[in-house]
Amino acid sequence: MTDFATPEQIAHRTNAAKEAAVAAGRDLGLEITEGKVLYELFSVVVHLAPAPVVARIPTVLPHTTTPDDLTRRQQQELDVAQWLHDQGTPVIPPSPLVPRRPVRRDGFSITFWPFTEEDKGSEPDYVRNSELTADLHKALRDYPGELDFLSSAEPRFVTEGLDRLEPDVVDPADVRRAKKEWQVLEPLISDESEFRKAFPGVDVQPIHGDSPPANIFASTNGPLFSDFELITKGPVEWDLGGLGPELEAAYDRGAARNA
Known part of the structure; x- marks a missing residue:
C-alpha cells in the first residue's frame, strides 16, 4: 500500500x-531577507520578502511527470499568463523582475510571480x-501558442x-469495472483526432x-485568473466538470453575454 507523508x-x-526558492531568487538578483511560506498543498508558494515576488514550487506530482515534462508545462503556463496579461485579461502574470x-x-522547478495582495475579507463567490x-x-480562443490535447x-x-490499486484498498470487481470504462475513455482523451471523431x-x-x-x-484590485499549471487544449466543458446546475447556469450567462 502507498505510504502517506508524515x-x-x-x-x-x-x-x-x-x-531552494530563496537561493534561486538570490541567484537571479532579487534582494531577499527571508522566504515566507504563504501556502502549501500540492505546491509550496513562497513570498521572497521583501522583493515583490512570489515563487511557486510544485512538490506533489504524478509519478509519471518527469523533470522535463514539468519544465515544459511551467513554460507553457508562464507564456499563457503573459499573453493573457498582454491582451488585457485580468490575470496574475509572471514576475517582470526575473526572466520568464x-x-x-x-x-x-520554480516559477516566479508578482506578490499580489489578497482581499482576505471576501468570501469565495463561485457563481460569479x-x-x-x-x-x-473567450480570451483563450485566440492564444497562438502550442498546447497538448487534454494533457491535464x-x-x-x-x-x-x-x-x-491493491485488492485490500479497492474491491477487485470495482477495479475491473473501472478498467473496462477507462478502455473506452482513454483513447478519447489521449488523441484529439479520436475525440473529434466521437464528438464532431x-x-x-x-x-x-x-x-x-x-x-x-x-485580489484587492478585483478577481484575477491564476494557476495555469494544467493549461491544455480541449472542450470548454472540461473546465466545468463537477460544477453542478447552478454554476453551469452562471457560466451559460457569461457565455451568452460574450456571444
Whole structure:
C-alpha cells in the first residue's frame, strides 16, 4: 500500500522548497531577507520578502511527470499568463523582475510571480467565478501558442494508477469495472483526432485545465485568473466538470453575454 507523508516529512519538504526558492531568487538578483511560506498543498508558494515576488514550487506530482515534462508545462503556463496579461485579461502574470522561465534548483522547478495582495475579507463567490470563466474561455480562443490535447487528464497516470490499486484498498470487481470504462475513455482523451471523431460538433480550444472557478484569486484590485499549471487544449466543458446546475447556469450567462 502507498505510504502517506508524515507531518514531519511534509514540513521538511516545504522547508527544502522554500530554501531552494530563496537561493534561486538570490541567484537571479532579487534582494531577499527571508522566504515566507504563504501556502502549501500540492505546491509550496513562497513570498521572497521583501522583493515583490512570489515563487511557486510544485512538490506533489504524478509519478509519471518527469523533470522535463514539468519544465515544459511551467513554460507553457508562464507564456499563457503573459499573453493573457498582454491582451488585457485580468490575470496574475509572471514576475517582470526575473526572466520568464522555470528555474531548477535542488531538485525543484520554480516559477516566479508578482506578490499580489489578497482581499482576505471576501468570501469565495463561485457563481460569479463561473460566469467569469466564460470570459477566460473567450480570451483563450485566440492564444497562438502550442498546447497538448487534454494533457491535464494525465492518461498515463490513470492507466498506471489503476494497475497499482491493491485488492485490500479497492474491491477487485470495482477495479475491473473501472478498467473496462477507462478502455473506452482513454483513447478519447489521449488523441484529439479520436475525440473529434466521437464528438464532431464539439469545439476544441485552449482551456485552463483545472477548474478555473476555483482558481480565481481575490485580489484587492478585483478577481484575477491564476494557476495555469494544467493549461491544455480541449472542450470548454472540461473546465466545468463537477460544477453542478447552478454554476453551469452562471457560466451559460457569461457565455451568452460574450456571444
